[in-house]
Each structure stands twice: as C-alpha cells, then as structure tokens.
Amino acid sequence: MARRGITTIRTIVRRIEPAGPGIKHLTLEDPDCWELPPARPGAHIDLSLPGGLLRTYSLCNGPQHHTRYEIAVKREPAGRGGSALLHDSIAEGDTIGVSLPRGGLALPPATRQIFVAGGIGVTPFLSAAAALLHRGDRNFVLHVLSHGTPPLARQLQPLLHAGLAVLHDTTAGRPDVASLIGPPRPNVLISCCGPAGMLDAFESAAAGWPADQLHLERFVPPPLLLDPAAKPYTLVLALSGRTLEVPAGMPMLDAIAQCGVDVPTSCGGGICGACKVRFIEGQVLHHDRFLTPAERQHTLMACVAGCAGGRLVLDL
C-alpha cells in the first residue's frame, strides 16, 4: 500500500500509433475502461513517468470521449528526456499515472473560433474542433502551420476535407499571421499554440485584440496560481537535521515531504487537524480553522500554514 497515498489517476497505455514525423499518438484508459475525470477541450494532463519525471501534454481528443485521454508526443532530441522516454520506453499495456485535467479552451456558443497551430501545437485545437463538431457547431477554422507533413494527419484529414482546417506548409516560410486572424471584431475568439517564435508573431499580429478574445498556449506547463503574498523562506526540521530553501508558494507539506519526513494529512484545507506540527521558531501565517489562539503559539497546520519571515523551524 502506498505510504503517501494515491496521487494520480491510474491509466493504461491502450494504444500507441505513429502520427507523423517523430510523433506518437497515445491512448490512455482506465484499466476497466471506467470513465475518466471530465476535461475541457484541450485541457492539460501531467504524466508521471518513470524516474520521477513529470511531463505535461494537451489532450487531443474531444472531451465527449469520457473513457480515454489521447495525447500526441513529439520526440524532442534536445528536450529534457520526457518525450524520448515516452517514445522509447513506454509500451502498450504499461501503466501511467496522470493528474486531473486542468485548463483548456472556453468555447462559448455563437462565437467564431480561429485556431492557429504550429506543428504539434495542433493537439488542443483538434480536441476543441471535436468538441465543437460534437455540439453541431462548425463556426471555426483551424490553421495548421507545418514544416512538411503535418502532425496527426489522420485526425486532421476530415477537417481539411470539410474546409474547417487549412494547411500552411512553412517550408518556404511562415504565412502572415495577421492575415489569418484578420482585424479585431466582436464574437470572435483567436487562439494560438505553437513554438515560441510563432507565438511571438501571433502576439504581435493580435496586438489590437482585446485580451478576453485572445488565448495563447505555450509549450510549457501553465504556471500554478501562487499566493501573491507568499515569500520564499528557509525551512529547518530540527529533529531530522534537514534544511530546505522553500520557494514562494510551495505548500509546506510538499517542502516537508521533500525533506523525507512524512506528516499525516487528510482534509488539505485546515479543518481536520491531521497535519498538526509543533514549531520552535518562526513567524507563522495560520490559515487553518482548527487551532485555538493558544495552540497557535506553538503549533501549525502544515496543509495550509505559511511563513511570514525568512526562517521557520519545525519540531520534526
């Protein structure tokens, strides 16, 4: 039994299919094909890979497919190892833990969607296109900029055939992004996902568009929401003799776990009392609704507490 509990959704790699040059398309399902947690179109999931690697990918299937998450992974030889591992070491039938889906595209009704994708950046828009078609909405266009053969050509084919997707071969140069999105106008949302250079071009072309009609997606995980008041601090575990520089916004429980110390937790919201810890030194930000004022002089609830000073010493 896992000492620290189950932190990911257990999925099985049901299929791995080639999906273009250096690209593999993976279908992940529950072991019994139970429904997976729902996702918005183009939502992200984190894959927990062997060796502790955590990699984020956009879903490329429509969210109406409740029993599977599909992702497309491009091998990045200069990458950090996640794509190479998925290409070389993961096989059909393997188990992969994934996070709950987060983020994704809002697709309000009666709104035209213009999607601009660079290469493998097409994945979230294939998901969005599937969601739109599922509700009978054809008021969108997907521009795919690709150097030669596009990724996920099989999935793109019906959209190209229906005139809902346009392929732009960038072998001879990138098309003018401004001409793809046109001038700012109401009831139109413009979205872009692709490599950094293309996003920069898109941002310049979209300079006149209101922020709420614009969606940009970079090839990096979306940043976690941080408490704007959170500051970094030095965490000292007195009994274990461990010290950690805690970056701003890192939950104290995560910092303690990084020091190799296990603190029991339950509610995660400062009401149940499971993760009560004594502190010896430091200025604590108590965000719990469990401790009495007297208890707050020497104890904290590690699931929600923060540090107002530069150093916190726990009796752990």
Next chain:
Amino acid sequence: MQIDTHLQPAAAPSNESTPASSWKGVVRHLQLTPRAFLPMHAMPELTLIAGIGIEGDRYMIGREAGFYSHKPEAGRQVTLFEIETLWALQRDHHIALTPLEHRRNVTVEGVPLTHLVGRQFWLGDTLLEATRLSVPCRHIEEITGKSIFDPLINRSGLNCRILKGGVVRVGDVVRSE
C-alpha cells in the same frame, strides 16, 4: 476547559430514549467508483460485505484504490450523505452538486446523520455502525471544480462500518436499530 452543559448529551446516547430513534428515512441514490479520482457511477443496488466494504468500491478492503486508502479506517467501509445538504447547497449557496459529486456511497433522505455517530442503524437489510462524521476535503474541490469545502463543513456525511452485510437498493428504508 469549561464546557457548556447544553452542548453535551444529557445522558449516554440510547437508541430507545432519544428523538433520534423516531426518524425513518429512505435511500435515494447509490454511488461507487473503483479507483481514486474517477467519476462515481449511479447504481441501482450496492452489495455491502460486513467488515470489508462495498463490492467494487475503491475503499473495499483488499482493493485499497481510494484517495485515502493509505490511511485505513473501518468507517470508510460505507459512507452516507444527506440529500437535504444538496438542497441546502442549491438554496443557500447556488451550488448545484449532484449525488454523483459528493463522493459518498449512499445518498439518504430523512436521516439525521449527525445524530448517529456511535450508534447502529439499519440501511435496508444491512446493519451499520456510524464511526464518525466525515469532514470535507480539498480533494473534492479539485475533482468537482466547485467551491464546496466551506459549505460542507459539519455536513459532509457519515462514515460507517458494516456489521451485517447484504444488498442495499434505491428506495430501501433507513431506520434506527
């Protein structure tokens, strides 16, 4: 610490002598899921196994596939939730929470769950013992995407162990022992 006497039971709880014995409720919905994070399924019936849990549910002993399975607890064999809380969330907080989203196994109507801690009661033909009130957890907000942690404090359901197993069906009567 001084404790106000009106906050304490006048005597040890007794199923015969308190108002808690006068109620009779009904099973409105049944839910289970085989693994942590996965959506719950509505079921027409659940099979409860004494001392073990619900057949096929994540917290059944031997399965250990729930979010809290690393912290074994007899009271997680079956969990109950009041449908009145779902109505209150809608009425008072404009939050639509369905029986599939509270992540307890049995949604009951007319059952005073908070009165039952430490007591035995019948759920259909099965006999349960309530071990403690459930507490809300951030995990449920993560899964549902709804801000329900605060509104569920003190009304997040009941944890029970199964003394006598059997099949529980939607529509079954819930009554005191």
